[in-house]
Amino acid sequence: MNLITEPISVSHYLAVGALLFVTGVVCMATKRNAIGVLMGVELVLNGANLNFVAFGSELLRATNLGLDGQLMAMFVIVLAAAEAAVALAIALNFYNNHSTIDVDRADDLRG
Amino acid sequence: MADFFNNQIQGTLDWLGFSLSPAWYDWIGPLTAALIACALLLNVVAVGALAFIWLERKVSGRIQDRLGPTRVGGKFGWLQTLADGMKLITKEDLTPAAADHFLFKLAPYVSFAASFSGYLALPFAVGWVGQELNISVFFIIAIVGLEVFGVILAGYASGSKWSLFGGMREAAQVVSYEVPMGLCVLVPVVICGTMNLTAIGEMQRGLFTNWLVFHDPFSFCVFWVYFTCATASVNRAPFDLAEAESELVAGFHTEYSGLRWSFFFMAEYGSMFLVSALAAILFFGGWNGPIPVFGPEALNWVYSQSDLVTGAFRITGYIANLAGCTNLILKACVGVTVMMWVRWTLPRLRIDQVMATCLKYCVPLGAVCFVGVVVWQLADLPSPNDLAPPVHRGAVRENWVLKAATPPGLVPPKVDAPDAAPKAEVTQASVLSGRDL
Amino acid sequence: MILQAAINWQSFYFLLFAFVACGFALAVVFSNNIVHMAFFLTLSLGAIAGLFFLAGAEFVGAMQFMIYVGGTLVLLIFGVMLTAQSKFVSMKTAAGEWVLGAILGGALFVLLIRAGFAVPEWNTPRSDAASLVAADAQHATAIGGAVTGYRVDRLSEENPVLRNGMSGYLLPFEIVSIHLLVVLIGASYLARTKKRVKVAV
Numbered sequence: 009m010n011l012i013t014e015p016i017s018v019s020h021y022l023a024v025g026a027l028l029f030v031t032g033v034v035c036m037a038t039k040r041n042a043i044g045v046l047m048g049v050e051l052v053l054n055g056a057n058l059n060f061v062a063f064g065s066e067l068l069r070a071t072n073l074g075l076d077g078q079l080m081a082m083f084v085i086v087l088a089a090a091e092a093a094v095a096l097a098i099a100l101n102f103y104n105n106h107s108t109i110d111v112d113r114a115d116d117l118r119g
Numbered sequence: 120m121a122d123f124f125n126n127q128i129q130g131t132l133d134w135l136g137f138s139l140s141p142a143w144y145d146w147i148g149p150l151t152a153a154l155i156a157c158a159l160l161l162n163v164v165a166v167g168a169l170a171f172i173w174l175e176r177k178v179s180g181r182i183q184d185r186l187g188p189t190r191v192g193g194k195f196g197w198l199q200t201l202a203d204g205m206k207l208i209t210k211e212d213l214t215p216a217a218a219d220h221f222l223f224k225l226a227p228y229v230s231f232a233a234s235f236s237g238y239l240a241l242p243f244a245v246g247w248v249g250q251e252l253n254i255s256v257f258f259i260i261a262i263v264g265l266e267v268f269g270v271i272l273a274g275y276a277s278g279s280k281w282s283l284f285g286g287m288r289e290a291a292q293v294v295s296y297e298v299p300m301g302l303c304v305l306v307p308v309v310i311c312g313t314m315n316l317t318a319i320g321e322m323q324r325g326l327f328t329n330w331l332v333f334h335d336p337f338s339f340c341v342f343w344v345y346f347t348c349a350t351a352s353v354n355r356a357p358f359d360l361a362e363a364e365s366e367l368v369a370g371f372h373t374e375y376s377g378l379r380w381s382f383f384f385m386a387e388y389g390s391m392f393l394v395s396a397l398a399a400i401l402f403f404g405g406w407n408g409p410i411p412v413f414g415p416e417a418l419n420w421v422y423s424q425s426d427l428v429t430g431a432f433r434i435t436g437y438i439a440n441l442a443g444c445t446n447l448i449l450k451a452c453v454g455v456t457v458m459m460w461v462r463w464t465l466p467r468l469r470i471d472q473v474m475a476t477c478l479k480y481c482v483p484l485g486a487v488c489f490v491g492v493v494v495w496q497l498a499d500l501p502s503p504n505d506l507a508p509p510v511h512r513g514a515v516r517e518n519w520v521l522k523a524a525t526p527p528g529l530v531p532p533k534v535d536a537p538d539a540a541p542k543a544e545v546t547q548a549s550v551l552s553g554r555d556l
Numbered sequence: 557m558i559l560q561a562a563i564n565w566q567s568f569y570f571l572l573f574a575f576v577a578c579g580f581a582l583a584v585v586f587s588n589n590i591v592h593m594a595f596f597l598t599l600s601l602g603a604i605a606g607l608f609f610l611a612g613a614e615f616v617g618a619m620q621f622m623i624y625v626g627g628t629l630v631l632l633i634f635g636v637m638l639t640a641q642s643k644f645v646s647m648k649t650a651a652g653e654w655v656l657g658a659i660l661g662g663a664l665f666v667l668l669i670r671a672g673f674a675v676p677e678w679n680t681p682r683s684d685a686a687s688l689v690a691a692d693a694q695h696a697t698a699i700g701g702a703v704t705g706y707r708v709d710r711l712s713e714e715n716p717v718l719r720n721g722m723s724g725y726l727l728p729f730e731i732v733s734i735h736l737l738v739v740l741i742g743a744s745y746l747a748r749t750k751k752r753v754k755v756a757v
């Protein structure tokens with residue numbers, strides 16, 4: 009492939025971001041451990057961050073989002089940290105009450 | 120440096136009579152330059168660890184009223200660390216049966232990699248830096264917070280409850296102490312208006328009264344809080360319950376022996392040196408130190424920032440940088456020695472005392488000092504820093520600003536000499552507005 | 557290895573970091589051991605930070621290290637340790653769910669890749685990347701400047717020399733700070749140790 013000699017464009021970053029996003033979605037869909045699902049969420053958010061940074065990068069495109077791209081990435085990072093804290097608190101409560109971290113066992117509300 | 124190597128290769132090929140398109144050997148230059156820089160930094164960590172282990176044994180011996188090593192390599196036991204190293208290499212490499220083998224083997228390398236990566240952004244003199252990052256302070260603080268991973272993994276993967284307790288305690292401690300450390304590190308950033316360590320060091324050029332630790336009483340206090348938090352961050356006594364020898368056998372590295380154990384200790388000594396060097400640059404002038412590296416501008420003795428842009432080489436500048444590098448290493452070693460001194464003097468704190476110190480003492484003190492420094496800047500109160508400044512602080516700019524102000528091919532602007540005009544107010548607003556070229 | 561053209565170091569490092577990031581992300585999905593998953597996720601996020609540095613966003617890269625890897629992941633690992641009884645460390649997923657996940661993931665991936673390469677402006681890179689002299693770390697300084705207190709009332713500055721480098725990002729930082737404070741107070745309240753009430757017989 010010519011990738012190693014040609015410069016990198018935004019599309020390459022988008023491809024990596026897409027792979028990370030899809031990996032996160034599959035992780036969310038298939039993991040039984042609640043914390044595994046959380047890890048999928050982190051991967052999804054990172055894929056989106058990569059997209060934002062790629063569109064905001066001056067090195068990749070002449071017209072770009074500039075600092076706004078990086079600022080959105082910063083927002084996402086901080087909010088992901090906050091959301092991980094809350095989700096972990098919920099997961100720990102679930103574990104304390106049901107003695108299991110398996111999400112398949114969270115079926116108390118099943119009709 | 121990369122261009123230098125490429126030019127040498129081109130020169131050799133021309134002399135030999137071959138004509139080859141540069142594309143064939145273009146990659147050798149950057150690769151060699153990167154490898155040399157990496158080897159130099161690795162030497163700092165490795166030789167530093169060698170020296171500090173010997174120093175620790177000597178210092179601890181003297182404090183405990185005994186001599187320390189005196190047999191290996193002469194009267195002072197200079198080669199004791201070498202003997203220790205050989206012993207460690209020849210030890211049996213044991214992995215407990217209940218251990219998670221993959222993570223167990225990987226944990227020391229993660230710890231060492233985190234400790235070593237911080238040296239990437241640490242400048243040893245003007246222009247002598249692995250990679251000049253504009254956010255180097257932020258980068259180093261972020262990297263120092265990553266070492267906790269190696270410890271957690273080691274604690275979990277050892278498969279023993281003592282290790283797990285040690286690992287968890289250390290993780291809680293390091294993560295908690297990042298908060299006051301960040302607050303303390305922010306004070307020099309506020310005073311200088313930049314996160315670029317080279318620029319912060321350059322702003323302290325000249326007499327020692329320019330050092331940021333003498334800027335106002337609050338920054339003096341902040342240095343001590345920073346040093347406490349840095350000691351806690353690298354898990355040195357009195358904050359070393361993770362390795363608490365008398366309580367948890369050896370904490371998170373109970374099950375480690377031989378070379379794997381020594382990696383943890385190289386990581387620890389590397390981090391000690393890193394945070395001490397960071398304190399030296401942020402508060403004590405870095406490479407502008409006891410050995411004078413400044414002189415009249417007319418003599419053109421030292422490297423100035425414009426030399427960073429043009430990449431000029433002068434033997435006098437090189438010697439001055441060498442002296443500056445020595446200054447920095449000297450100050451960092453003083454910091455490490457003080458950490459060792461404190462270790463063998465003070466008793467160990469319990470985990471609840473460690474957390475109380477962080478949350479009830481360091482954080483409020485750091486916050487109050489931060490507010491104090493900001494008020495001092497805004498009100499433009501007098502400071503020892505204004506006694507003999509060689510350049511106006513706002514005139515020292517980051518590297519990329521000088522590059523932006525230089526159309527290609529022209530000489531970059533020189534840093535302003537002190538003028539006879541009335542002292543300009545070094546307020547926060549003026550420093551920041553000076554950024555707009 | 558004989559190359560006809562010079563190695564473009566940016567492409568080389570991009571491919572390196574991209575393979576590490578994607579490889580370890582896939583390892584997160586396919587691994588069954590929760591602690592291994594946490595470790596692979598750490599490496600993946602570290603490689604993504606490397607990609608941020610390559611794209612010129614140094615501040616976001618350092619933030620990724622400090623907040624994501626050094627904060628969120630430590631939180632996750634604490635959660636893993638607290639719930640890692642031996643029977644929960646490795647939980648296998650049923651094969652049917654893997655098939656469903658693969659179909660879903662595959663379809664989404666194909667869609668995203670086609671969309672990513674569909675716009676020609678995104679495909680053509682800057683051919684003069686080497687001529688960017690001053691832009692490298694400029695973004696970090698502007699964001700850092702907004703944190704250390706650019707005055708918002710100077711946003712209407714007309715003088716272009718003084719206007720250069722000024723930015724008004726103080727407000728977003730305030731927003732995320734308050735948000736974090738509120739969320740973390742809530743999270744620590746949620747995760748507190750609850751007193752067990754003795755039930756009278």
